Amino acid sequence: MSKLPAAFALVAGDKQADRVVPPTGFTARLTIFASAAMAFLAVFALALSLATGRIAAQWDAALAQSSTIRVSAPQGQVEAQVQAVIEVLSATPGVADARVLSDDDQRALLEPWFGPDLPLDTLPVPRLIAITETPDGYDTAGLRARLAGEAPGAVLDDHTRWREPLVRAADRMRLFGLVSLALIAATTAAIITLAASAALAANAQVIGVLRLVGARDTYIARAFVRRYTLRGLAGAGLGTLVGMVAVWLMPGDDSTGGFLTGLGFAGPEWFLPLLIPPLAAAVAFLATRRAALATLRERP
């Protein structure tokens, strides 16, 4: 039998074969509840994983488009070196804009640490030049070399040291999301295995009768596997639906909300949670089949 008709047969079922195993109320409810709860969590783990990657990419892109030059020089040479830097930048491909921060801009930057009314002119604060890059960016190594020649007191900060930990953190968060999904799948498998094993143990007499009259292990297993697969599918479908609604109801992305308001799905990502119910059904199928065949092999 090919896989497609086999899958169809599993869903369609065999009315007579289904009747040979009596209904199992408790384990049925447990399986549906566990699948629903795990699917709900899986939706959030997936949303977290996707949102982390997306937000990190946004932050990375924003930082990658800007850089800063810090000019520290002895009194009297600062303005000349700032002017030299501006000239170098104006001749550098990939630099869209270069702006020397005014005293008010620098005061505003330092205010959170030093308080208002900072006497900048009495402090050895370096001058800052904000660079906006073109989408292609500039040659960092070449710019550094030219600055070293034209303005020895200028130091280029291309934000690499900020971006690297951010990217590492984002990657780690994405990994946590994927590990969470794997743990959710494993937990679902464990719960369904326990439920199926309980049902098999409760039906020991039924299994004995079926073996006595010539039923193959696969026939007996199929009756259990079909039930638990469909329960896993139904529970996960419900949990996924509720999870998607919950994600949809979360506050929208805005600049002040930061990370939490970006948690969710964007565009075609909304189709990804729809994979959870069939995957949960596959987990239920494999877990029940393994439990059923292992239990049956222990019987004469």
Add this chain to the structure above:
Amino acid sequence: MKTGEPGRVIELDEVSYGYGGVPLLGNVSLKLTPGSFHFLTGPSGAGKTTLLKLCYGALTATQGRVEVFGQDVRTMSRDEVAMTRRRVGVVHQEQQFLDHLSLAENVALPLTVSGRPTEAGEVADLLTWVGLSNQKASRPPELSGGERQRAALARAIIMSPEVILADEPTGNVDWEMSIRLLQLLVELNRMGKTIMIATHDLNLIRSAKAQVQARVLRISNHQVQLAGADL
């Protein structure tokens, strides 16, 4: 499935079996030929049920060889054991049924699990033959001991097996019902079925010997011996 050597359907060759290291059967040899009728007798705990279970692959001999339809049980896969059981009708001592199914569904169970279409007429005819046509919709717990025994016999033969192994089939019924069940088994034997009945009821054996040529085997001291003429 392999076809067995003509002249024997089940053969035990120097078979031993024990529970927890305690020997129950030792070096038992036995051949059931097609169409033969055997009684297996002996005191309770002598190993009658164990011997029957060895014959249909529910137990595996600790020593020796059991062949069913020419195939060594030890080398059979679980699927092959299942297929063999479709050719061996078993009337179990505990009259195992599925209580959530009707009597008709229980009797048709061997057809259901083998994927064969269940003809309502076939089940109805069989229930009529064992005198249970009015109880076909009843659940097993609603039946008397005798009715359950007859239902177990009907289920055992619905696949038209070549061999019928009955373990104390008259254990829970009165004498009149015992004779009725015996007559059904004798009738099956006349149709060519190989029959082996485990029982401790010597009166039943004597009654059967008046109707059919039956060999009586007695389990004693872990051995199976041909019983004497005193039966």
